[in-house]
Amino acid sequence: MRVLITGGAGFLGSHLCDRFLAEGHSVIAIDSLLTGDMHNIAHLTGNPDFSFIKYDVTNYIHVDEPLDAILHFASPASPIDYLKYPIQTLKVGALGTHNALGLARVKNAKFMLASTSEIYGDPLEHPQRETYAGNVDSIGPRGVYDEAKRFAEALTMAYHRTHGLDTRIVRIFNTYGPRMRLDDGRVVPNFVGQALRGEALTIYGDGMQTRSFQYVDDLIEGLYRLLHADFHEPVNIGNTDEKTMIEFADIVNELTGNQAGLVYMPGERIKGDPQTRQPDITRAHEILGWSPQVPLPDGLARTIAYFRESIHATGQGD
Ligand code: UDP
Numbered sequence: 551m552r553v554l555i556t557g558g559a560g561f562l563g564s565h566l567c568d569r570f571l572a573e574g575h576s577v578i579a580i581d582s583l584l585t586g587d588m589h590n591i592a593h594l595t596g597n598p599d600f601s602f603i604k605y606d607v608t609n610y611i612h613v614d615e616p617l618d619a620i621l622h623f624a625s626p627a628s629p630i631d632y633l634k635y636p637i638q639t640l641k642v643g644a645l646g647t648h649n650a651l652g653l654a655r656v657k658n659a660k661f662m663l664a665s666t667s668e669i670y671g672d673p674l675e676h677p678q679r680e681t682y683a684g685n686v687d688s689i690g691p692r693g694v695y696d697e698a699k700r701f702a703e704a705l706t707m708a709y710h711r712t713h714g715l716d717t718r719i720v721r722i723f724n725t726y727g728p729r730m731r732l733d734d735g736r737v738v739p740n741f742v743g744q745a746l747r748g749e750a751l752t753i754y755g756d757g758m759q760t761r762s763f764q765y766v767d768d769l770i771e772g773l774y775r776l777l778h779a780d781f782h783e784p785v786n787i788g789n790t791d792e793k794t795m796i797e798f799a800d801i802v803n804e805l806t807g808n809q810a811g812l813v814y815m816p817g818e819r820i821k822g823d824p825q826t827r828q829p830d831i832t833r834a835h836e837i838l839g840w841s842p843q844v845p846l847p848d849g850l851a852r853t854i855a856y857f858r859e860s861i862h863a864t865g866q867g868d
Contacts, residue, residue, distance in 0.1 A: 551575045554617050556607050557624035559586030561729045569770050582606040585626045590729045607646040617657040622650040623664040630735025636694040643698025651709045662718040663706045668696045677828040680784045690822040723788025723829045727766030728856035742857045745808035753812050755819035757796035762828045764789035765849030768842040775838040788829035789842040
């Protein structure tokens with residue numbers, strides 16, 4: 551296959567590039583580099599099956615080559631990033647998705663949308679099944695991301711139903727691993743960075759809010775299987791191992807040997823920050839035979855090693 555990956559220089563996009571190349575496919579990565587980073591794909595330079603185009607997919611996308619699949623992963627994805635770039639976030643979810651779908655139609659290619667657990671908002675159903683319609687504040691600070699992705703899902707289903715496009719929608723739950731940006735503001739790089747610098751971990755709010763963290767390799771396996779499955783409704787991909795932020799911080803401190811403890815910063819919590827989040831992954835299990843394989847301590851150990859290395863390389867630990 552020849553696969554186009556938007557957001558190909560991002561955290562998830564770059565891991566997708568690696569996986570498709572490893573499976574013997576050729577990959578074209580597109581990224582505006584607004585939040586993506588060339589370091590994530592530097593190791594692919596010179597690979598004859600890989601090419602990179604610096605481009606903002608909110609503009610019309612032209613690709614000469616035939617394409618078999620388009621994976622639309624371009625978007626700011628951390629709350630800090632989408633609060634900093636609210637209009638770009640709305641545009642890439644709306645206009646970017648439209649352009650990527652149009653390209654898939656012209657190329658007669660499969661299309662996969664990277665959607666998110668954020669479409670459930672601050673959920674009133676727990677755990678969240680794909681049938682749950684969500685609890686989103688359209689004009690709240692997180693609305694720029696949530697509504698962009700909700701619109702993207704609606705547009706993807708419209709292309710499937712109207713044009714018969716061969717589409718997939720994955721709802722990705724909190725994912726961590728190597729190539730997250732140390733400064734992306736999400737809880738994993740924040741906590742690990744703080745722990746490695748010997749600082750107290752910053753708990754926003756009372757720390758009783760929960761998330762369920764999946765290691766990036768598990769997600770990539772689920773995405774690869776989903777692309778090859780004949781299923782068009784949304785599929786949750788995530789780990790069901792739910793933790794409060796206090797429990798999570800304690801694990802990070804334990805794994806790093808950090809003695810500095812926790813510091814509470816109640817004012818830092820963004821309005822609409824979900825109180826709970828845990829995927830129901832029955833559908834992924836039934837349709838893809840998929841379930842997460844990497845336990846939190848193992849994935850975190852690999853992630854800590856990555857951040858230790860990058861702090862060392864950039865001198866940010868000094
Ligand atoms: N959080 C925290 N301390 C931090 C960063 C985040 O307590 O230094 C909390 C945040 O308030 C949220 C959870 O961790 O409840 C997950 O936040 P993240 O930004 O990683 O992603 P989200 O799941 O909210 O999109």
